[in-house]
Amino acid sequence: MNALSVSDLHVKINDSHILHGVTFDVPAHKVTALLGRNGVGKSTTLKGILGLYPGTGSVQLNGQEIIGVPTYKIVQSGIAYVPEDREIFSSLSVRENLALASRSKDNRSAFATIFELFPELDTRAAQIAGSLSGGQQQMVAIARALLNKNEVLLIDEPTKGLAPKLVTEVASALAKVAHETTMLLVEQNLALVKRLAHHVVVMDQGRVIFQGGPENLADSAWVHQMLGVSGGHK
Amino acid sequence: METFILIGITGIGLGALYFLVASGLSLIYGLMGVLNFAHGGFLTVGAFVGFWVASKTGFETSMSEFILAMLVGGLAAGLFALLIEQLLITRLYDRHIDQALVTVGVSLVVGAVLGGWFGNDLRMFPAPLWFLTAIDVGGAKIPADRIVYITTAILLLVGNWAILKFTRIGLIIRAGVENRNMVNALGINVRRAFSTVFFLGGFSAGVGGVLVSVYSNGVSPLIAGTYLIYGFIVVVIGGMGSVPGSFIAAMMIGVIRQFANYYATGLGDFVVVILLAVVLLIRPQGLLGKVRA
Numbered sequence: 001m002n003a004l005s006v007s008d009l010h011v012k013i014n015d016s017h018i019l020h021g022v023t024f025d026v027p028a029h030k031v032t033a034l035l036g037r038n039g040v041g042k043s044t045t046l047k048g049i050l051g052l053y054p055g056t057g058s059v060q061l062n063g064q065e066i067i068g069v070p071t072y073k074i075v076q077s078g079i080a081y082v083p084e085d086r087e088i089f090s091s092l093s094v095r096e097n098l099a100l101a102s103r104s105k106d107n108r109s110a111f112a113t114i115f116e117l118f119p120e121l122d123t124r125a126a127q128i129a130g131s132l133s134g135g136q137q138q139m140v141a142i143a144r145a146l147l148n149k150n151e152v153l154l155i156d157e158p159t160k161g162l163a164p165k166l167v168t169e170v171a172s173a174l175a176k177v178a179h180e181t182t183m184l185l186v187e188q189n190l191a192l193v194k195r196l197a198h199h200v201v202v203m204d205q206g207r208v209i210f211q212g213g214p215e216n217l218a219d220s221a222w223v224h225q226m227l228g229v230s231g232g233h234k
Numbered sequence: 235m236e237t238f239i240l241i242g243i244t245g246i247g248l249g250a251l252y253f254l255v256a257s258g259l260s261l262i263y264g265l266m267g268v269l270n271f272a273h274g275g276f277l278t279v280g281a282f283v284g285f286w287v288a289s290k291t292g293f294e295t296s297m298s299e300f301i302l303a304m305l306v307g308g309l310a311a312g313l314f315a316l317l318i319e320q321l322l323i324t325r326l327y328d329r330h331i332d333q334a335l336v337t338v339g340v341s342l343v344v345g346a347v348l349g350g351w352f353g354n355d356l357r358m359f360p361a362p363l364w365f366l367t368a369i370d371v372g373g374a375k376i377p378a379d380r381i382v383y384i385t386t387a388i389l390l391l392v393g394n395w396a397i398l399k400f401t402r403i404g405l406i407i408r409a410g411v412e413n414r415n416m417v418n419a420l421g422i423n424v425r426r427a428f429s430t431v432f433f434l435g436g437f438s439a440g441v442g443g444v445l446v447s448v449y450s451n452g453v454s455p456l457i458a459g460t461y462l463i464y465g466f467i468v469v470v471i472g473g474m475g476s477v478p479g480s481f482i483a484a485m486m487i488g489v490i491r492q493f494a495n496y497y498a499t500g501l502g503d504f505v506v507v508i509l510l511a512v513v514l515l516i517r518p519q520g521l522l523g524k525v526r527a
Contacts, residue, residue, distance in 0.1 A: 052415055075421030087416045089409045091524065100405050101420045144420065 003028040003152050003182040004049070004079075008057040009067075011041075011048040018044045019055065020206040026152065026199070031183040033197035033214070037228045041206040042186045043084050046154045049184075050074055050081055061151060076103070078151030082158060084186075086141040090130025094121055094140055097129050101144035114143045117173050135166030142170070146177060153183045159192060171195065190217060190227075202226045239374035241492045247380030249488025250387030251449060254442030255458075255465035256472070256480045257394060258315075258435020264411040264475015264523075266428050269330065272318055272337035273439055273465065274458030275344035280311030280440020281359075282348055285453045288360040288444075295360040304386070304444045311440025312433040319432040324425070341458075348455035356452030365448065383445050387481070390438055394477050403430050411475035412524060467506060471513045473523020482521055 004026035011019040019041050026032045034042050048055040051071040059067045066074050075081065089097055098121075102110060115122035118139040124132065129140055138158060145153055158174060159167045171192050177183070178196050187193050193200075194217050202210035209226070216222045255277060262270045284307025291299040318340055326332045365382065368375035398404035406427045410417045417424045446461055447453040468487060472479030487506055495502035513520065 050419060052419060070423075071415075071418040072421050072423045075419060081419050083416070083419070087413055087419075089412050089416070091412055092405070092409060096405055099402075100409050100417070100422070103421055148421070 036203035080145035245489030245492035253484035256468035272340035281443030283310035284444035312437035315436025473520025479522030
């Protein structure tokens with residue numbers, strides 16, 4: 001069963017036609033990796049699903065059409081989003097960032113779970129988020145998305161710009177979360193994709209050019225052809 | 235020394251009036267990106283409603299009656315601001331030129347309606363007689379009304395701060411000033427916060443309208459003009475969306491303007507414009523403003 005079905009999604013930003021009929025499915029309780037070269041429309045696809053960029057076509061969450069629905073209602077219906085550049089609120093404290101994201105009045109157990117996953121956030125709860133390191137800010141961004149019960153998690157390049165040690169830390173957290181939720185992951189780090197993904201969607205020039213299992217990621221020729229990077233094994 | 239103290243405190247009093255106008259403008263622009271030229275209309279509505287309440291109190295207005303006039307004027311301006319936001323602004327989000335045209339239109343309509351009704355002449359605002367007395371501060375005789383302006387501005391600053399710091403709507407407003415789209419992407423209808431900000435901004439402007447009327451020796455439909463221009467300058471210098479920034483900028487401008495007018499006769503406005511240019515060159519986001527995401 002598909003948690004999310006995207007069909008013929010078109011997005012125009014100003015006069016530029018960015019997505020040209022993107023179509024793919026995100027199976028429930030699985031991790032789907034959305035891959036492609038830089039600038040092919042992966043982040044735009046996530047924003048299009050979320051309504052941050054107005055689009056045409058169809059996006060269904062558990063069979064319910066959400067295209068044209070205001071972003072805040074889409075999020076309330078169960079899609080959480082971790083943006084590419086974290087977009088934490090730098091003038092608010094860590095706790096305020098989390099409190100803002102929480103939709104439950106009694107969020108103590110949710111906070112406890114988050115602090116178990118990211119103990120560093122507990123010790124830095126009163127710290128202004130803008131003064132955190134890049135890795136800590138990424139933890140806040142992921143934690144915000146995990147505070148509520150969600151159907152689908154959209155995560156855009158969670159390891160971008162992080163030091164190798166932090167990549168491992170963030171990857172471990174995502175691996176724990178991946179067991180419990182449906183995830184649509186945009187990620188350039190192929191090692192992380194191979195570790196997490198059950199399903200792979202490849203985009204090029206605003207279109208989907210491949211959908212299938214992650215086995216191909218082990219084939220370096222396929223990876224080079226599809227993604228323009230070296231990776232995998234012959 | 236007495237002159238120095240007198241000019242300084244008078245400048246702070248004037249700055250307090252600028253702050254009352256600017257705090258709402260700052261939050262409205264910072265959160266919604268709305269360049270609200272109707273803010274002068276909110277101030278005028280608050281001034282006239284306050285005038286009407288104060289006029290009902292008879293020949294001599296007591297301090298409590300004056301405070302009531304201020305609160306009712308603020309409330310009326312806040313509700314008027316909310317009405318304008320719901321009727322007009324909600325249809326024009328992200329259409330900046332249309333917003334500017336519509337809000338200028340609202341301001342002109344308010345001025346014309348009140349002018350047609352009451353005329354454009356100043357009408358004496360019934361204020362407590364205590365306002366005409368002077369208070370001795372370090373040998374300087376400070377007009378008592380200045381103390382009221384400063385106290386009111388501080389109370390509104392603290393009130394705004396408490397709302398922004400300790401309530402959920404305040405948290406949403408602070409986050410929205412930084413990154414409106416991300417607030418939406420957390421499942422929060424940021425437009426509810428817009429209405430709150432319009433009401434708070436209108437309330438401050440209405441209270442400011444009553445005090446500006448006292449400072450200007452009367453109420454008139456034309457009363458908002460100069461204060462609105464100074465309000466915009468305060469917002470730019472203080473930083474869009476920063477209420478404390480507006481407070482600091484308003485005090486700076488009030489004091490600098492008064493000193494410049496005293497020591498370099500008539501150059502007060504010129505010095506303020508130079509200050510604006512310097513801030514824009516050195517720190518375009520304003521004293522406490524943030525570069526927007």
